[in-house]
Amino acid sequence: MSILNISNLHAEVAGQPILKGLSLQVNAGEVHAIMGPNGSGKSTLANVLAGRPGYQVTSGSVTFQDMDIADQEAHERAVAGIFLAFQYPVEIPGVSNMEFLKAALESHAHAKGGNQPNAAGIIKQARELAKSLDLNPEFLKRGVNEGFSGGEKKRNEILQMLLLEPTLAVLDETDSGLDIDALQVVANGVNKFRSQDNAVILVTHYQRLLDHIQPDFVHVLADGKIVQSGDKTLALELEEKGYAWLT
Amino acid sequence: MADLEAPVNTPAWLSGKSYDELQTALARAQQSQAHKERWKYTKVDKLLAGLSRQDASNQSSCLVDIPGGIQVQRLTDATQNFLSSTDFGSLIEDAPEVVNLLLQAGAIDYIYVTKTPDACLVLEHTGQSLPVFIRVAENVDLKILEQQADTLSKSHQHCLWLQQEASSRVIHARNNLGWDQEQDGQILFRHLQVHLARDAVYTLQNHSVGAATHRQNIHINCAGPGAHAQLLSASLVPEKAHLDQQITVQHTAPHSTSRQTVHNIAGQAANVTFNGRIHIHAHCPGVQAHLSNKNLGVAQQANINTKPELEIYTDDVQCSHGATVGQLDENHLFYCASRGINPDLAKQLLSTAFLNTASQGALAETAMATFAHLSERMVGP
Numbered sequence A: 001m002s003i004l005n006i007s008n009l010h011a012e013v014a015g016q017p018i019l020k021g022l023s024l025q026v027n028a029g030e031v032h033a034i035m036g037p038n039g040s041g042k043s044t045l046a047n048v049l050a051g052r053p054g055y056q057v058t059s060g061s062v063t064f065q066d067m068d069i070a071d072q073e074a075h076e077r078a079v080a081g082i083f084l085a086f087q088y089p090v091e092i093p094g095v096s097n098m099e100f101l102k103a104a105l106e107s108h109a110h111a112k113g114g115n116q117p118n119a120a121g122i123i124k125q126a127r128e129l130a131k132s133l134d135l136n137p138e139f140l141k142r143g144v145n146e147g148f149s150g151g152e153k154k155r156n157e158i159l160q161m162l163l164l165e166p167t168l169a170v171l172d173e174t175d176s177g178l179d180i181d182a183l184q185v186v187a188n189g190v191n192k193f194r195s196q197d198n199a200v201i202l203v204t205h206y207q208r209l210l211d212h213i214q215p216d217f218v219h220v221l222a223d224g225k226i227v228q229s230g231d232k233t234l235a236l237e238l239e240e241k242g243y244a245w246l247t
Numbered sequence B: 001m002a003d004l005e006a007p008v009n010t011p012a013w014l015s016g017k018s019y020d021e022l023q024t025a026l027a028r029a030q031q032s033q034a035h036k037e038r039w040k041y042t043k044v045d046k047l048l049a050g051l052s053r054q055d056a057s058n059q060s061s062c063l064v065d066i067p068g069g070i071q072v073q074r075l076t077d078a079t080q081n082f083l084s085s086t087d088f089g090s091l092i093e094d095a096p097e098v099v100n101l102l103l104q105a106g107a108i109d110y111i112y113v114t115k116t117p118d119a120c121l122v123l124e125h126t127g128q129s130l131p132v133f134i135r136v137a138e139n140v141d142l143k144i145l146e147q148q149a150d151t152l153s154k155s156h157q158h159c160l161w162l163q164q165e166a167s168s169r170v171i172h173a174r175n176n177l178g179w180d181q182e183q184d185g186q187i188l189f190r191h192l193q194v195h196l197a198r199d200a201v202y203t204l205q206n207h208s209v210g211a212a213t214h215r216q217n218i219h220i221n222c223a224g225p226g227a228h229a230q231l232l233s234a235s236l237v238p239e240k241a242h243l244d245q246q247i248t249v250q251h252t253a254p255h256s257t258s259r260q261t262v263h264n265i266a267g268q269a270a271n272v273t274f275n276g277r278i279h280i281h282a283h284c285p286g287v288q289a290h291l292s293n294k295n296l297g298v299a300q301q302a303n304i305n306t307k308p309e310l311e312i313y314t315d316d317v318q319c320s321h322g323a324t325v326g327q328l329d330e331n332h333l334f335y336c337a338s339r340g341i342n343p344d345l346a347k348q349l350l351s352t353a354f355l356n357t358a359s360q361g362a363l364a365e366t367a368m369a370t371f372a373h374l375s376e377r378m379v380g381p
């Protein structure tokens, strides 16, 4: 079953072409790792998928579960099941994490025409997820990512993913800035999330993450295109040789 | 400028001055450039016209809850000239409209708090409230809750003086949420004047929505070494409403400190003015004064004026002063959207958050509920 089909995608940011003919197919149950040099367009791809304003698709197509999503706004894609874990999660002082999670879940329920989720249930679930990610549940009362350490912010992204249960999770360098224990915790979270009904795109610079989360495919993104694809041995090869031999 | 009517009663604090003399001084002050500048964004004539119609018999006390052990004195012309301790010369210059108001009131509720009460002092405004003068004795702690009743009259003016003696601490929660859209042309005027002696600490937790005309004067003088004033203010001014905040913090003593955080949101065709003046007098080394004013326009057309003013006459001070006018942060909006939160709900959430960061204290919850309710209507489709 196809989850994501990207075909010859060209996209620009601020008038600058960044993605230059990118194609990628992701099926249910798969984990794809995307590696590549700094500035090659990995986060741009993630943002284009999430529908960030200002990221202009100039040609090519993106279908999610066989639906063309070109005209969908970011919040519509999110409720349809696309989740982006940010490379740099933003801080929103004044909105508590709990309030934020509640608003997100309510929006999902509303969009699907389902019953409004029960507030006590959300709190309980969020607290349990926080514990499973080694986050003090008290942090749920604080502002969204406010004053969080780098690692705490990344774990909070995973918490949101686990709560919202997307069909496609795009994790943009969620492993960067994590200590060894935190990496394990985050990997456990992702492995728990994996199922035959969903898919994960992992953007990473480190093969280390792929020891914990076994990818089905590894791709190299360079200058806006996928220049090489393989299985996880490709990641080991990249670690050894760098990217230069590919371009 | 409306003519000043003869006061109903001539208060004792006018002693030594003839009424004519005062009127001349007031007229001069009202015509000064400084006064015109301070009343650029609120039509003072409208306000004074409302004022001169007042009569003392219509005025009631706003002191609804007085903790045990505190005596309220109603001071009229027959009572002593208690105001001799405040500098009325400068009040005439700084806020002649307030002198007007006092003259019209003809009486004042006076409280001297000599020991820390075990409950809050509650002020509630319904109609025209008599001016209140609160003196807080050395080392005494006081909590003040000041609110408006749901049925606030169409025209409301109020003056509050707070005189804090050495090492006293006052937390003043104040909600100005009485805008009644049904009451066409509602005029609200609030004057707050705080005088801090050595090591006295004053905290203001202010919340407002606008009105047809809503003017707030806040004058704080850190007059003793170690005095500290902290001002937090959050306001949401909905469609077509007006809010004009004129805040002056003076440092007339060395090593006194102040911190102001003022966040305002203006809706469609709303008029929001913030004028924040910090005045550090000569021979006041070690003063620290910080002010941050942030404004958010959530509609296409909102008029926001912010004018920070600094007057510093001592070298060795720390002073920061920032004002911004902006829209909701696009990164915040996208973060919300990426979690499925629809744009209207996101705007509402983020507006409330913006106010939340400048909101604190015993009346914060009530204010935030009012803001949430208003912002729902403001950003709605």
Ligand SMILES: Nc1ncnc2c1ncn2[C@@H]1O[C@H](COP(=O)(O)OP(=O)(O)OP(=O)(O)O)[C@@H](O)[C@H]1O
Pocket (backbone or CB within 6 Å): A013, A014, A016, A018, A036, A037, A038, A039, A040, A041, A042, A043, A044, A045, A087
């Ligand atoms: N808003 C923007 N305006 C202009 N250029 C941008 C913008 N966002 C990204 N770019 C440019 O697009 C290119 C790709 O950036 P992107 O963030 O996608 O790279 P990346 O592969 O994620 O890199 P990294 O590994 O460092 O995270 C870079 O050259 C970057 O400078």
Ligand SMILES: [Mg+2]
Pocket (backbone or CB within 6 Å): A042, A043, A044, A087, A172, A173
């Ligand atoms: Mg990146």
